[in-house]
Amino acid sequence: MNIKSLYVHIPFCEHICGYCDFTKLLYNEEFASKYVEALILEIKSYNIPKMETIYLGGGTPSVLELGNFSQIVDFLGSYLEKNGEFTVEANVENLTKEKLEVLRKAGVNRLSIGIQTTHDEILKTINRHHTFEDAKKVVALAKEYGFTNINVDLIYGLPGQDEKALKEDLKNILSLDTPHISIYSLSVSKGSKFYNEGIKPLSDEKDAYMYDLIVKTLTKADYIHYEVSNFAKDGYESRHNKTYWKDEEYYGCGLGASGYINGVRYTNTKSLTKYLKGEYKDFEEKLTLNEEIEDFLMLNLRLKEGxxxxxxxxxxxxxxxxxxxxxxxxxxxxxxxxxxxxxxxxxxxxxxxxxxxxxxxxxx
Ligand code: SF4
Structure with a gap:
């Protein structure tokens, strides 16, 4: 199959959010430098041609210090084909002018900024260290640097976020005027801080009610509800994520990353020690025909276009x-x-x- 997408994972974060279930590690500059070197080796091991879409996610890619950040972003930029989509995830606290400059020069043309909620007191509860004022400034700064294709994430069902708070969140998020918004219901997985504290996700009924409210508000504001959790202005759908939803193959590189190559789904190791030694893969699975069909239906039917x-x-x-x-x-x-x-x-x-x-x- 002709693979046209590459996902690359940066597992480091400055602090750990209460609900987090992703592959992540607390940031440490020494390990991060070694990791970037190992990551480049893994990517080179695939002999990857030019890609239509590249996605640098995490964790928090923007937590890397400027040298490592530009090392990996520039390296990935060399794999981007003309008119390709190159997305980088960033947190509000560490998306600086210098990093925006690096991103522009490397050909990054889409940003995904984690905002989660616009209520400062709820942000504190989930251990996010920014305020909504900071988020506004960062989105404005990114636009100043020429980024027009920006996604922001919103979580609903957070502790203390009742219907009124959610409505305010939506109003505030809309005021940022970004062409893409992703929404997620809080999930509380085993092992997360929230789980240990006994915080529960929304009941199905309440979840459906909040979801409806979000869909109505965003579609009224001219966003197209093009995927279960994603909304975009016309022409701003995420090309990279559509690779997943269309059940197409992609390279996945980095700690804990998943990929899909030649009918085989794989997941990389979550052990940094193993990864740094070049033992990348943890698990590989050739799907049966029925599993492949199930995946195809499950993913494609998430899209409004089916x-x-x-x-x-x-x-x-x-x-x-x-x-x-x-x-x-x-x-x-x-x-x-x-x-x-x-x-x-x-x-x-x-x-x-x-x-x-x-x-x-x-x-x-
Ligand atoms: S939610 Fe994102 S920023 Fe927070 S700990 Fe998890 S990966 Fe890091």
Missing amino acids: FKVSTFINRFHFDPLEKFKDVLQKQEKEGLISINDSIKPTEKGLKLLDFLLRELFVLL
Whole structure:
């Protein structure tokens, strides 16, 4: 398969957020320098051609000191094809003028800035060290440096974030006028600080209510709800993330990163010691046909545009309109999907995606 996307992971963070479940380590300059060297070696080991999309995520890529930051960003820039999308994740506290300059020069053309909530007291609760005032300044600074394609993240269901607070968050986030917004419901996974403190995620009912509120507010403000958790102004959908949702293959490099190459899904080690020794991979799995079909449906149906029936047939050599006929017709009648040359979830279908998928999976 022709691979066109590369994900690269920087696992370091300045402090650890209460809910965090990602592969991350507290920042340490010495280890970070060694890590960047090892990361470059891993990327070189793949013989990667020019990429349509590159995504440097974390952790917190912007936590790296300027030398290491420009080393990895410049290195990745050399893999970007003309008109490619190059995204870098950044935290409000460490996206400085110097780093913005490095990003511009290396061809980075999309930023994803973690804001999470615009309430300073809730930010403190989740151990984020910025204020909404800081976030406003950073977004303005990024625009000054010519970045027009900016995503901001918002989490709902945080402790202390009731409906009124969420409405304020949405109003404040909209005032930043960025063309892309991602929203996530708080998940509390085992091992996180929140889990140990007994903090619970929202009930299904409350979650659905908050989600509706977000969808209504953002679509009213002319954002297209193009994926379950993502909203974009016309022309600003994340090309990189669409690689995942379309179930296409990609290179994944870095500590704990996942990738998908030649039908094999893999995950890298989470041990920094092993990684620095060049023992990158932890787990590889060749999917069975049914698992591949499940992944394809689960990912593609997250997108408002769904998938083309012809794409499905080319890949799996059978017609989903035949195989899933009765269920698809029922779901269309229930207003969960629409069917023509594509199968697309409706707004109601996006909300009830788990149910929709379960009905399809039992037929495999
Ligand atoms: S949520 Fe992000 S910034 Fe916070 S600890 Fe996790 S990876 Fe780091």
